[in-house]
Amino acid sequence: MPELAFFRHGEELLRVALADRTSVGRAPDCDVCLPDPALSRLQAEVERRGDGFVLVDRSGRGTRVGAEVRSEAPLTDGTEIALGAWRALFRAGPGGDDGLTRRGGLTALRAAGPEPAPAARLRIRERARERVIDLDGDRLVVGKDPSADVVLDDPFVSARHLRLERRGARWHLRDLGSTNGTLVGGLRVAEAELAPGLAVALGDSELVLEGAARPRPAEAAFEGMISGAPALRQLFELVERVAPSDAAVTILGETGTGKELVARALHRLSSRRDRAFIPVNCSAIAESLIESELFGHEKGAFSGADRLRKGAFEEADGGTIFLDEIGELPIDLQPKLLRTLELGEVKRVGASRPLTVNVRIVAATHRDLQAQVRAGKFREDLYYRLCVVPLTIPPLRARAGDVGPLAAHFLARAAPRGLPVRFSDEALEKLSRYEWPGNVRQLKNVVQRALLFRGQGLVIPPSAVTFEDARGASAGAGDHDTLFVRGLTMEDLEREAIRLSLRRHRGKRAAVVKELAIAKSTVMKRIAQWSLQDEGRDPALSLPDEED
């Protein structure tokens, strides 16, 4: 179910499931009341529109969504909303019945059957009295009425004030329309997931959940990344450790292993998280344009440069630049990048003076960079500057056990709303025997195709699981501009064409419309239909219509 997760000082304090309309503001009658003087009484509302959610500012001053202050903004998975000292993160749909659950800061595989619920207790503070009860059942009502499961002798508590409900290993609370409201961590809430240790205030009384599963703050940063494999979990821990520093990180791994997801997690876990994350794919830009793409150009610097253009480094100032496919960076440009790394300076093409920038560099490559150095294609000094912290993502074939959970995850995301499709045991077997040259990206494509090929049934047979030729639809190095058509439907092709174009143009819809010569309304419709909103851009800064 779509939800907003609320963070204060980096700690996730509560989650609120989104109804058709959820109000957020300072006033006590908001669904989520944030007692923050920087906010209006009614700051914003999150409204369901069609299949998606939109944030509508009600303060008249705009609400910060991602990097910009907006009066209205569609929300995509991972979009951040700044609310005074609070941050809210929109999650389109947390792992539910796809066999996955989040634990220990990461999305982790549930071994078999439902996640065992840790023994939870409820500490009840009522004026001078304090007691602790075990939460044995699945739900209980708290109120003044003698029929309530927990009866409070408090004149400011309503007869049936709130309900606590267990969902898997977690506890949710719902205010039952109480007169004086329910406050969690100082927020007035209608419905929220409870973090253990956090006080729930009702009237003059307080409830504290103890001993239940606690979501860790880093969880949001790895949003969308699935793994039960020990190697990947160790990597996640390393990411958490190096993220706060400004050290240059290079992520090594085959194509489609999730290098960009890790780069985004590094950014989200750093103090730069509220600034820009700018991805640049060095293999997707013509060699003649890379310098201006990275460093910008002055007006008139070359023919066609009819206006000044800031480069990616300037755009990323204060934030993070992600140099994907760094192994493809032309050798003659490498000294310029080295200079930027050493001095924090960039010089626009055609400029006489450099500019100072403060950018954290995260690079990635599927190539063996050391071999590139030996072959004279990559400068050794640049290699050492970039690889201060090398992070290696193992290929999918080396992560036994990840294929099943990932397939279930992608299936749940791709299946029409509420359709309980699943892979047959034979289909799963076929998936787990495959070598996955295109790694997780290829698996995602295979799952989407299997869904289309399954016919009418709810159980996907092995015949619907088809693989592309050895290189795969997206499996080759630097093949973002190439489509392999064998086994693809027209719909697959259209989706891939739009997806690749979005990646090439860093998510800019107007550029996609121009490049593909498709009507803007069609492009927007397809992006929504196939959930491509995040392609080519940082979801946290996702502002779909703004730049067009």
Ligand SMILES: Nc1ncnc2c1ncn2[C@@H]1O[C@H](COP(=O)(O)OP(=O)(O)OP(=O)(O)O)[C@@H](O)[C@H]1O
């Ligand atoms: N562990 C994971 N859990 C869920 N999705 C994943 C995971 N790893 C990768 N993906 C998905 O696989 C696709 C490829 O990931 P990503 O673009 O980060 O790979 P990459 O290594 O940067 O690829 P390339 O080298 O081709 O740029 C994306 O759709 C991403 O969301």
